[in-house]
């Protein structure tokens with residue numbers, strides 16, 4: 001498999017290609033789970049952490065960075081997609097840098113030092129260890145907040161086991177490029193975080209207000225000493 005065909009490269013490429021419809025979807029509040037629960041949940045969890053310097057890894061078009069900046073935090077967002085980065089920069093409100101996880105892993109001090117690092121639905125690949133370790137280096141006494149698809153709610157009818165899945169964005173308005181994503185069980189998420197030297201403080205599971213079903217999983221961890 002050539003590098004361009006690797007799932008991780010296809011994820012990066014798909015987000016750059018999907019920058020237009022994704023920005024529309026986020027800014028029009030087209031994703032119901034975000035509208036009814038997960039946006040508010042991630043904002044609350046970050047604001048509950050001590051400190052004001054935030055790094056938003058895989059920040060997309062920048063809504064979370066802007067929201068946290070409005071609440072008085074100093075936010076840097078980075079993302080591999082130049083097209084999303086342009087949209088984030090145009091909207092302003094925080095500092096945005098075009099940088100891939102691979103590049104960040106090589107120089108974890110390149111964006112500064114932080115109190116809180118946040119990944120909102122941005123850990124989509126199989127290899128998260130090096131990024132989580134680099135985020136640990138960038139926030140040596142800080143907190144890590146990850147929001148991701150809830151493993152139970154997103155397993156569907158497939159076996160509850162780690163593995164690659166395909167997202168087609170069916171039902172979303174506009175033209176989308178499909179992308180692979182890596183499904184993880186709850187145990188696998190815990191392993192990823194703990195192996196990178198983060199100590200988990202709590203898990204939170206935002207629910208759909210009407211159905212009571214879990215919409216996401218939030219992991220809050222602090223730098224292990």
Ligand SMILES: C[S@@+](CC[C@H](N)C(=O)[O-])C[C@H]1O[C@@H](n2cnc3c(N)ncnc32)[C@H](O)[C@@H]1O
Nearest residue numbers: 015058059060079080081099100101120121122
């Ligand atoms: C589902 S979007 C979430 C965006 C944003 N965090 C939000 O909540 O709206 C996933 C984001 O992760 C970014 N991403 C995925 N793989 C990446 C990588 N290897 N390096 C940097 N960013 C990456 C994508 O470009 C995309 O913006």
